[in-house]
Amino acid sequence: MFLSEIAIRRPVFTAMVTVALMTLGMLGASKLGVDLYPKVEFPVTVVVTAYPGAGPEEVEQLVTKQVEEVVSALNGVEEVRSTSRDSVSTVMVKFSLSTDAKAAAADVRDRIAGIRGKLPREVEDPVVQRFDFSAMPVVVYALSARDPAEARRFAEDVVKPRFEAVDGVAAVTVVGGLEREVRLLADPSRLEALGLSLAGLAQQLGAESFDLPAGRIDSGAAEMNVKTRGRFRTLDELRGAVVASLPSGAQVRLGEVARVEDGFREVRTASRLNGEGAVLLEVQKQAGSNAVAVADALYRAAAKVEAQLPADAKLEKALDVTQFIRENVR
DSSP states (O other), X not given: OHHHHHHHHOHHHHHHHHHHHHHHHHHHHHTOOOOSSOSOOOOEEEEEEEOTTOOHHHHIIXXXXXXXXXXXXXXXXXXXXXXXXXXXXXXXXXEOTTSOHHHHHHHHHHHHXXXXXXXXXXXXXXXXXXXXXXXXXXXXXXXXXXXXXXXXXXXXXXXHHHHHTSTTEEEEEEESSOOEEEEEEEOHHHHHHHTOOHHHHHHHHHHHSSOEEEEEEEETTEEEEEEEOOSOOSHHHHHTOEEEEOTTSOEXXXXXXXXXXXXXXXXXXXXXXXXEEOEEEEEEEOTTSOHHHHHHHHHHHHHHHHTTSOTTOEEEEEEETHHHHHHHHO
């Protein structure tokens, strides 16, 4: 009765309040973020451990079981799943929904750090990650060119930095193409004659190939840092690296015991678009950012990149999650 009485006696006031509420509602609706999933954090943590060169059975016995034992004792754990593959151990820990996701991931990280000394020395540091829907790619672009190596280089040097500069983009992952790699093909008989092993050769090259700070030079009011350049810059420098010394005093260089080639890494992951080889750029947005706004900004950045592409290259949109979002909004 009170509200009805005010509305009847003060119609102008009532109309003004209604218009103000409608205006505030329209302003709020225009600034609402649009995303595929609501902001929900699931208490699921994944532990990925790399054990280079180990088979599935070794990975399971020496790594996976060790990780399972320590994470299973945590409070709130509902399920633990593991997969042991060649050189990789993956353990997924699922907590109850009442568990704080960040606190659960921190507990898992602390437990894994406690058993690091029990793992084999060859095992790389375990990576602990929280399961996050926002980590999935929002837009995926495909860059195709006649030369796969040139497509990979252009994607990493030109397209990726442009996409990373877009407001709201968290990371850009490049998949596919040919990656440059310097290969050392050692001659086993020559290494054996010199008493060298592959591990010793790799360790020696790693110890020599780095730049070392060498102090500073004072020049009046200015100060300059000095460093010794030890990193290999060219293939000839690498071939000329000394790897052994003979009793006669002669030095054996790397080019005499191994063939140094400028080639490409072994292709373990292939990406194709419409049946043709391509380099994929998977764009992930920042947590809480507007997926549609990020995609629109990426469209504009891609249009600018297309103007710089070589004649035989083509940049296409392979996947766009925001299309599904836009259709639902409409």
